[in-house]
Amino acid sequence: MGALGRALLWLQLCAMTRAAYKLWVPNTNFEVTTNWSQNRTPCAGAAVVFPADKLLPRDGEFVLDSGAGFGAADSGRDPDCGAAAPALFLDPDRFSWHDPRLWRSGGAARGLFSVDAERVPCRHDDVVFPPDASFRVGLGPGVGPVRVRSVWALGQTFTRDEDLAAFLASPAGRLRFHGPGALSVGAEACADPSGCVCGNAEVQPWICAALLRPLGGRCPPAACRDALRPEGQCCDLCGAIVSLTHGPTFDIERYRTRLLRGFLPQYQGLQMAVSKVPRQNAGAEADTEIQVVLAETGPGGTGGAGRLARALLADVAEHGEGLGVLFAAVRESGAPVGDGSAAGLEGSGMRAGLAGGVAAGLLLLLLALLAGALLLRGARSFRWSRRDEAAPAPFVAPLGFSNPVFDVAGSVEPPSAPQVENSSVSRSYFVNPLFAEAEA
Secondary structure (H helix, E strand, C coil), X not given: CCHHHHHHHHHHXXXXXXXXXEEECCCCCCCCHHHECCCCCCCCCCCEEXXXXXXXXXXXXXXXXCCCCCCCCCCCCCCCCCCCCCEEECCHHHCECCXXXXXXXXXXXXXXXXXXXXXXXXXXXXXXXXXXCCCCEECCCCCCCEEECEEEECCEEECCHHHHHHHHHCHHHHHHEECCCCEEECCCCCCCCCCCCCCCCCCHHHHHHHHHHHHCCCCCCCCECCCECCCCCCCCECEEEEEEEECCCCXXXXXXXXXXXXXXXXXXCEEEEEEEEECCCCCCCCCEEEEEEEEECCCCCCCHHHXXXXXXXXXXXXXXXXXXXXXXXXXXXXXXXXXXXHHHHHHHHHHHHHHHHHHHHHHHHHHHHHHHHHHHHHHHHHHHHHHCCCCCCCCCCCCCCCCCCCCCCCCCCCCCCCCCCCCCCCEEEEECHHHHHHHC
């Protein structure tokens, strides 16, 4: 069985054990155009330059397929090549383990995405390097060992630290992994049906630095007001976040499938991420929660994330017990930036508030006049009754009114939504199935 066949078999075993796996995308192959300074492979007769301090002549190698050859000669020139500058092979050390752009999640479904910290291999993931390509990976600054469940590289599977350490110390290992960071294996696959925390919080600053390096280290501005930043994400986004407190019967894979099949297809321009994350300001409550991120992908957004989030709240209110969900809360971003409707709504709200204030003032004045008249009438009746016999006290109507919204038998004022330390939150909603059942 060849290397590719063994890699496919390993991926099948990962799927059988419910283990997630991450695939390393880039390589250092000669024929890959992105590995060259001119974004194309060298023309026949062109000059080729390899970085002397990275590949040749010190401790380096050319990896050739069976039957392939490599030669250098000054015989003939491709007429289409022109008198271009020498083709420079780009620095093979530019690829970092912590760069989310360099990994692909195995078995990713359409409409799903991962927050930035979870795009890099998590502690329970299996890691697969390309079986038919050369590669070189920088292990980072060495703040802590990179720990995963297993590593598949060069046709070998490493599940024990002893075996992996021997490989990393070998010439083949040193050519493919470099830097002060350490790589460790041996973690178990996630055995909790409700999911497992990724475990990349400690290295998230390096993940974000690698991700934002092409942008000068700064996040692009969000296209909406009051943008949100989910746990594990490097930059703000527009959409909504649904936070779920779950019980022992919750199954994250079943719930993710439920959302993918029953809800997400009804809303265009949305992507969804579902994972277990640490709970902020947990206190005496559970220290983790399920985070459902609904991201608007269209320009300016359509508001679909908010509508879908409220649909998920209604679903929890109706089916929360069967899903194993105890509590759900929602945060939404604001209106798109530059949307005139937002300013119009704010203006109309101010005008409505002013009109309401005037109306309230007039009502209070009318009530004060009515109360004064009643008091004056009561005083006259009292003086008259002293000369004659006492008259019954006048009836004064209560200064209030009946509101059918609150005048409902069995209604319970819902508890306030959990406080979240995020000044960008514009609207919050929540639902507790326990209260819903009490009211039913």
